[in-house]
Amino acid sequence: MTKANGEAFVQIRNLRKDFPIRIGMFSHVRLRAVDDISFDIPKGATMGLVGESGCGKTTAGRCLLRLIEPTSGEIRMGEHNLTDLKSEQVAQMRGRMQMVFQDPGGSLTPRMTIGAILREPLDLHTNLNAHEKDQRVRQLLSQVGLQPDHLTRYPHQFSGGQQQRIGVARAIATHPDFIVLDEPTSALDVSVRGQILRLLTQLQEEMGLTYLFISHDLSVIKHTCNQVAVMYLGRIVEIGSTEDIFGSPAHPYTQALLSAVPIPDPAQRGKERLKLPGEVPSPIDLPPGCRLYSRCPYRRDACLEPGPPLLQVGESHKAACILVDENVRLGGGNTPAALSQLA
Ligand code: SF4
Incomplete structure (x- = not known):
């Protein structure tokens, strides 16, 4: 876990996201996937967003990056109010805020070589010349623990862990400030999860990255995050430091x-445990x-x-x-x- 200074870098205020759901031929109902959530992430820190599948955490992460449009609320990153920006301005900011996806294989274009995949964000978001882009692509491979001869290969020629390293390399290509990590290890074998988590921590320390770490895996959250927000049915029900949430959940x-x-x-197994009956409501x-x-x-x-x-x-x-x-x-x-x- 990386130490962070206390100043808020990412600020989320009263974020909401509604989706219209079609009922029958002519009527719609509103599904409020994210309901009035607010939190701050200090520069260089990791905020964990945890909850069961369908609680709204991935929708919230995508809204933060304006990959989908929030219904209302405010998102600030550094000096920028992202909610005020037009879509062309958001596109210009894209190099500063990135996402690492859950399914590394599915998030890499199968017909592109790794070299082309890593060059794409440099083409879109930087003014580097061809030589500088080549150098940056080779540097990225080295940063994520891959070899120069991997540049000409295709995604299917790599293991899941290597594919996620490529996903991470693509995310850091343009020196972003903020990355949303959406379940970055949950599709991987247990044996390689620790390697990817160590890589993410190392890059955070080297580059001063600020992370939102979305996961349903509490043990991953506990070992990677400075702060944790717990979501249930679109709302944050508890938020605090990792010590607060895991040491004295309220x-x-x-x-x-x-x-x-x-x-x-075994000595801890007799501890009081709480089970919730029933199903999560619609x-x-x-x-x-x-x-x-x-x-x-x-x-x-x-x-x-x-x-x-x-x-x-x-x-x-x-x-x-x-x-x-x-x-x-x-x-x-x-x-x-x-x-x-x-x-
Ligand atoms: S006691 Fe239970 S139902 Fe009542 S506010 Fe707390 S969590 Fe909700």
Whole structure:
């Protein structure tokens, strides 16, 4: 994990993304995939965005880079308000903000050689001459641990781990400031995941990169991120430092996510665990108030009121649960047992 300075470099405020969903021949309903999320990422830091499949984390990541248009909200990167930029201006900024995709094979054009794939962003976003581009492409291969003779090969001639190294090389080609890493290791064999994570950390240190790391894998998030935001059905339900989220999770959903992680240490296996019953509700038929209501063992009538907002748990630790507010005021711990005392 890279140390970061505290100044916000990426700032997200009240970001929303709606998709129209067609129902029958003539009517539509609105699916709110991302609902009013806000967070900051300091320069050189990694923010983890974690949650189950379908919680809106990938949609949020794509909105941040304006690969898809947000419905409302503000996205700032350094001195730029990205939401104010026209599409031509966003295209000019593209070299400064990049994405590494989950499926490395699918994200590389199969008919292009690796040399052509790495040269493409240099053609689009830099003024380098042909010789400088050749030098940069060779430097990129070396930076990600590949060999010069790989330049003339095609994506299918590489393993999944090597394909992801090529994806990373393409993302850093134009010296970006900010990269969204969308499940960058989840399609890889366990044996190569650590290598890719070490490569990403090394490049972050060398280049001062700021990352948004999207993952459903809590162990990866724990070892790579400075801060973590937990999403459920489009909303951030808890946000804090990695120590806060993993050491004293305050929201029942975060506690349930952590409870589902296998515990390798036999001495720790007796620890209290929280399981949520039932299924995740349909995102086009959401419950009023807290979205965890139908599955939460601590629910009460007040949870059906609009909200709850993110409430302060610690200095930079917030959770969207009314019991957390009561618990903090009463000076209790954030364990499931402490919360159940309040329920
Ligand atoms: S607000 Fe209520 S339903 Fe939601 S997580 Fe807290 S206790 Fe559970």
